Amino acid sequence: xxxxxxxxxxxxxxxxxxxxxxxxxxxxxxxxxxxxxxxxxxxxxxxxxxxxxxxxxxxxxxxxxxxxxxxxxxxxxxxxxxxxxxxxxxxxxxxxxxxxxxxxxxxxxxxxxxxxxxxxxxxxxxxxxxxxxxxxxxxxxxxxxxxxxxxxxxxxxxxxxxxxxxxxxxxxxxxxxxxxxxxxxxxxxxxxxxxxxxxxxxxxxxxxxxxxxxxxxxxxxxxxxxxxxxxxxxxxxxxxxxxxxxxxxxxxxxxxxxxxxxxxxxxxxxxxxxxxxxxxxxxxxxxxxxxxxxxxxxxxxxxxxxxxxxxxxxxxxxxxxxxxxxxxxxxxxxxxxxxxxxxxxxxxxxxxxxxxxxxxxxxxxxxxxxxxxxxxxxxxxxxxxxxxxxxxxxxxxxxxxxxxxxxxxxxxxxxxxxxxxxxxxxxxxxxxxxxxxxxxxxxxxxxxxxxxxxxxxxxxxxxxxxxxxxxxxxxxxxxxxxxxxxxxxxxxxxxxxxxxxxxxxxxxxxxxxxxxxxxxxxxxxxxxxxxxxxxxxxxxxxxxxxxxxxxxxxxxxxxxxxxxxxxxxxxxxxxxxxxxxxxxxxxxxxxxxxxxxxxxxxxxxxxxxxxxxxxxxxxxxxxxxxxxxxxxxxxxxxxxxxxxxxxxxxxxxxxxxxxxxxxxxxxxxxxxxxxxxxxxxxxxxxxxxxxxxxxxxxxxxxxxxxxxxxxxxxxxxxxxxxxxxxxxxxxxxxxxxxxxxxxxxxxxxxxxxxxxxxxxxxxxxxxxxxxxxxxxxxxxxxxxxxxxxxxxxxxxxxxxxxxxxxxxxxxxxxx
Numbered sequence: 001x002x003x004x005x006x007x008x009x010x011x012x013x014x015x016x017x018x019x020x021x022x023x024x025x026x027x028x029x030x031x032x033x034x035x036x037x038x039x040x041x042x043x044x045x046x047x048x049x050x051x052x053x054x055x056x057x058x059x060x061x062x063x064x065x066x067x068x069x070x071x072x073x074x075x076x077x078x079x080x081x082x083x084x085x086x087x088x089x090x091x092x093x094x095x096x097x098x099x100x101x102x103x104x105x106x107x108x109x110x111x112x113x114x115x116x117x118x119x120x121x122x123x124x125x126x127x128x129x130x131x132x133x134x135x136x137x138x139x140x141x142x143x144x145x146x147x148x149x150x151x152x153x154x155x156x157x158x159x160x161x162x163x164x165x166x167x168x169x170x171x172x173x174x175x176x177x178x179x180x181x182x183x184x185x186x187x188x189x190x191x192x193x194x195x196x197x198x199x200x201x202x203x204x205x206x207x208x209x210x211x212x213x214x215x216x217x218x219x220x221x222x223x224x225x226x227x228x229x230x231x232x233x234x235x236x237x238x239x240x241x242x243x244x245x246x247x248x249x250x251x252x253x254x255x256x257x258x259x260x261x262x263x264x265x266x267x268x269x270x271x272x273x274x275x276x277x278x279x280x281x282x283x284x285x286x287x288x289x290x291x292x293x294x295x296x297x298x299x300x301x302x303x304x305x306x307x308x309x310x311x312x313x314x315x316x317x318x319x320x321x322x323x324x325x326x327x328x329x330x331x332x333x334x335x336x337x338x339x340x341x342x343x344x345x346x347x348x349x350x351x352x353x354x355x356x357x358x359x360x361x362x363x364x365x366x367x368x369x370x371x372x373x374x375x376x377x378x379x380x381x382x383x384x385x386x387x388x389x390x391x392x393x394x395x396x397x398x399x400x401x402x403x404x405x406x407x408x409x410x411x412x413x414x415x416x417x418x419x420x421x422x423x424x425x426x427x428x429x430x431x432x433x434x435x436x437x438x439x440x441x442x443x444x445x446x447x448x449x450x451x452x453x454x455x456x457x458x459x460x461x462x463x464x465x466x467x468x469x470x471x472x473x474x475x476x477x478x479x480x481x482x483x484x485x486x487x488x489x490x491x492x493x494x495x496x497x498x499x500x501x502x503x504x505x506x507x508x509x510x511x512x513x514x515x516x517x518x519x520x521x522x523x524x525x526x527x528x529x530x531x532x533x534x535x536x537x538x539x540x541x542x543x544x545x546x547x548x549x550x551x552x553x554x555x556x557x558x559x560x561x562x563x564x565x566x567x568x569x570x571x572x573x574x575x576x577x578x579x580x581x582x583x584x585x586x587x588x589x590x591x592x593x594x595x596x597x598x599x600x601x602x603x604x605x606x607x608x609x610x611x612x613x614x615x616x617x618x619x620x621x622x623x624x625x626x627x628x629x630x631x632x633x634x635x636x637x638x639x640x641x642x643x644x645x646x647x648x649x650x651x652x653x654x655x656x657x658x659x660x661x662x663x664x665x666x667x668x669x670x671x672x673x674x675x676x677x678x679x680x681x682x683x684x685x686x687x688x689x690x691x692x693x694x695x696x697x698x699x700x701x702x703x704x705x706x707x708x709x710x711x712x713x714x715x716x717x718x719x720x721x722x723x724x725x726x727x728x729x730x731x732x733x734x735x736x737x738x739x740x741x742x743x744x745x746x747x748x749x750x751x752x753x754x755x756x757x758x759x760x761x762x763x764x765x766x767x768x769x770x771x772x773x774x775x776x777x778x779x780x781x782x783x784x785x786x787x788x789x790x791x792x793x794x795x796x797x798x799x800x801x802x803x804x805x806x807x808x809x810x811x812x813x814x815x
Contacts, residue, residue: 013050020044111140112260119267126162128271132264133164136241143221144242146171147264150178150192150235158188158238165242170215183211187226191238197258198226201247222246225254227261231269239264308343314412314438315345321430322398322414328352329402329438330411332360339363339411347415351388358384363401363411372428373398376420389415396421398428400435409439459488474498474614478510481607485584486513489599493562493585495519497531498611499578506531506581513585518559531581534569538578540597541569545589566590570600572608579611652769657681659765660733664758666809667802673729677758680733684762687717687734711746714738732756737763740797752799760799764790764806767797 020043114135122128129147136145146163150156156179160171177183178192185208190198200206201223203216209224216224221242229237239261243249249257311329319327326346330339338357362384366374374380374397377389389397394415402410412435423431463484482494493513497506508522527536534541543549546567566586572579582604592600660681661674669677688696691713695706702710717734721727736750736759743751771786781789787807794803 009050017044111136112256112263114139115260116263119263123271123274125268125271125275128267129162129264130164132239132260133162137165140241142241143219143244144170144240146240147229147237148176148188148240149237155179156184158192161237166219168219170212170219173215174212176212186212187224188238188240191226191228192235195228195230195235197228197254197261199249199254200224201249204246216242220244223248225249225257227258229261229265229268231265231272310438310441311343312345314434314441315343318412318414318431318434318438319345321434322427324414324416326417327412327414330357330413332402332408332410333357337361342410348392351392354388356384356388360408367399367401372400372431373423375422393417395419396423398423398431400431402435402439404439412438474611475510477610477614478607479512481603481610482510482512485603490586490590491584492587493564495522495583495585496572496580496607497522497524497583498580499526499535501577506535509580515562516559518562530567531569531583534571534581535578538571538573540571540601541567543567544591563587568600570604572604572611574605574608574612577612579608582607652773653682653684656684656762656765656769659769660758660762663761663765663802663806663809667757667761667805669758669761673758676730677733677761679727679730680758681762681765683717683721683727683730684733684737684766685713685717686720687713687715689720690716711738714747732759733762735759737766739763741799742796745797755799757802760802764798764802767793768806 020040115132118128118131118135122131133145133147136142142165144163144165144167146160146165146167148158148160151159156177158176158178163171175183176186176188178189180193183189184193187198187200187208190208200209203209203213203222203224206213209216222244223246224240224242227239227241228235229239239257241249241257314329315327319325324346326344328344328347328351329342331342332338333340336357337360339360340357341352341355344352366383374383377383377386377394377397380386392415394417396416396419397413398416399411399413401408402412412431414431463480478496482496485491485494491513493511495511495514496509498509499506504526506522506524506526508520511519522531524532526532530541530543544566546564562585564585565588568582568584570582570584572582582600584600657678661678664674664677665671691710695702695709698706714735714737718731721731721734733756736748736755739745739748739750739755739759740763741752741755741760743749745755768786768790771781771789772783774780787810790798790803790806794800
């Protein structure tokens with residue numbers, strides 16, 4: 001009895017100690033200090049009380065005799081308490097882990113929210129990245145946050161551009177790279193290189209963090225994450241976050257932080273795009289202002305003809321456009337090789353009187369040294385007119401050399417008084433533009449007229465070129481040529497004579513601007529007349545005044561009525577071959593310049609090329625037509641030879657070909673495909689050429705083995721024709737005309753619409769003609785018999801739709 005009591009007490013004590021220990025651990029797990037401390041103490045006191053009782057019982061001096069029933073109940077209760085505490089411990093541990101995860105997620109979510117607010121609020125890239133780092137530290141309670149950009153240098157360094165938190169020189173010492181080496185193996189380099197988040201969950205043991213472990217641990221960094229930043233699917237940097245606890249970034253937090261990095265990427269890209277747009281708008285605004293100033297200057301200069309007025313206008317417009325108070329212009333004296341003062345604006349009269357012309361050599365040296373701007377004139381005592389500029393307190397001078405057609409003609413200068421001034425690139429570009437305007441102003445009207453004339457010529461040439469290349473009819477192209485000449489090139493009349501290379505006769509081809517039809521009957525032998533002479537000598541013939549020359553134009557009454565004065569005959573030559581003559585007439589004296597003559601020769605060359613190309617095209621078309629006819633005649637010869645060998649009814653191939661074409665058209669077969677339908681019908685039995693005579697010409701019925709050979713003739717047709725490229729599109733009928741709608745035909749047993757439409761059409765026509773023709777073994781069927789058979793085989797041998805269309809067509813033929 002006493003031994004049982006000892007066992008019960010000892011067991012109760014063990015259970016109670018275990019329960020007390022578990023209850024004590026739950027203090028940390030649950031964070032509820034008071035409750036679990038009281039429970040663990042109470043359980044411990046129970047264990048102590050029973051330990052005392054057990055001790056007294058073992059030593060034989062119990063102060064109170066323990067009750068067996070009570071102790072058994074206590075044992076059961078102790079066991080239940082122990083089991084309950086042990087059972088509940090994992091639940092509270094899981095709850096703790098969930099709470100920690102929720103805290104992390106909430107932390108990341110709050111950080112994301114605050115960062116998004118910053119993204120909305122801040123429009124400066126550097127300020128935004130710094131603010132994001134600050135929010136990550138202060139709101140997210142991390143140790144360090146920084147943004148690094150991937151440099152495109154040889155070492156592929158990562159350059160920190162923003163950071164916040166406990167850093168103490170860590171980034172300066174880190175030397176992080178995104179190259180695939182030991183300095184690029186860390187989270188930052190890996191994230192940039194792979195475009196995916198990279199996490200160092202345990203910096204203490206992470207093998208990829210060896211390079212930075214000591215410095216990181218010294219600053220309390222236990223784990224870190226690097227999140228890639230993207231632009232146009234290309235990684236340009238990384239957002240890096242360091243935490244003070246190991247394994248600080250769970251999946252949910254990583255997901256939210258990745259979203260933060262993506263938002264930051266988007267914001268940086270948006271800021272950059274906005275900045276680029278602002279820069280572009282600024283550039284456009286500056287360019288617009290520059291263009292406006294240039295246009296205003298050009299407008300004024302182009303309206304001036306007087307040389308001195310132009311010079312003054314240049315100075316005034318330059319000062320106004322550059323927003324300065326003065327400007328002057330020098331002209332280059334090529335004999336003396338110096339720049340003389342020519343005009344000024346906003347300068348006292350003594351400036352021009354006392355100005356010493358600088359030599360070109362010195363100006364070139366200054367221009368190569370300072371590139372349009374002398375920053376401080378007073379610092380260059382050796383510069384010509386330095387004392388003069390000092391007396392007027394001129395400190396900075398911007399200048400541009402005036403050039404026209406590669407020749408230096410002067411110097412345009414803009415002074416700034418009283419202070420050293422920095423000219424912007426836009427201002428210098430404006431000055432250069434103004435100098436260009438000034439250089440061209442003297443001869444501007446002449447240049448404009450010349451440019452306008454050239455534009456009209458080029459436009460005429462382009463229109464003629466479009467007309468020529470857009471037509472394969474030579475007479476249409478030549479008609480457009482002479483029409484454009486008379487309409488746009490100050491020509492009263494024009495005609496084209498084409499050379500017949502065989503007869504060496506020049507024949508009228510096209511003309512415009514004539515009052516009579518006399519020239520339409522022109523047939524000149526090479527060497528005769530002005531056009532014939534130009535053809536023979538292959539050179540331009542020009543008659544300034546036809547009234548003073550004894551020519552055919554004066555001998556013909558009709559041509560005299562045209563009242564032509566000036567005449568040109570221009571040979572049309574392409575590839576060294578004479579193609580014809582272009583004749584140009586004017587009813588008044590016309591002495592063109594070399595530019596007009598050059599343009600006409602160019603136009604004549606274009607016309608000659610058009611004639612050559614059209615002739616080649618016509619010859620090619622004719623050759624192609626002849627070739628097609630030859631091909632088709634060859635096919636018909638094959639078919640005729642096969643009819644003779646097969647002892648077919650004469651004309652069978654021609655009849656079935658004609659009816660097949662007709663029915664194909666009735667059923668909407670494209671006209672382009674009709675050619676292949678005709679060729680296929682002609683060659684429908686070409687495969688029989690490979691069938692031995694003893695089978696093909698056998699007077700009696702064929703046995704099964706002979707039929708097997710006979711049924712191969714569509715395959716023989718395929719093998720024969722498929723090697724001929726231009727007949728491949730015609731294979732449907734020779735290969736498939738023995739197939740049947742119900743699938744019982746040969747050679748492949750095709751069924752229904754698996755059979756090509758043209759083969760289904762031909763099958764009906766072929767059987768119809770065979771039934772209506774006499775054969776050695778039977779007389780031709782009557783029309784009712786043949787029609788009845790065709791109808792009866794609809795849906796079996798023949799396509800019902802084809803039968804229906806055949807019957808309708810046949811009804812029209814006999815109706």
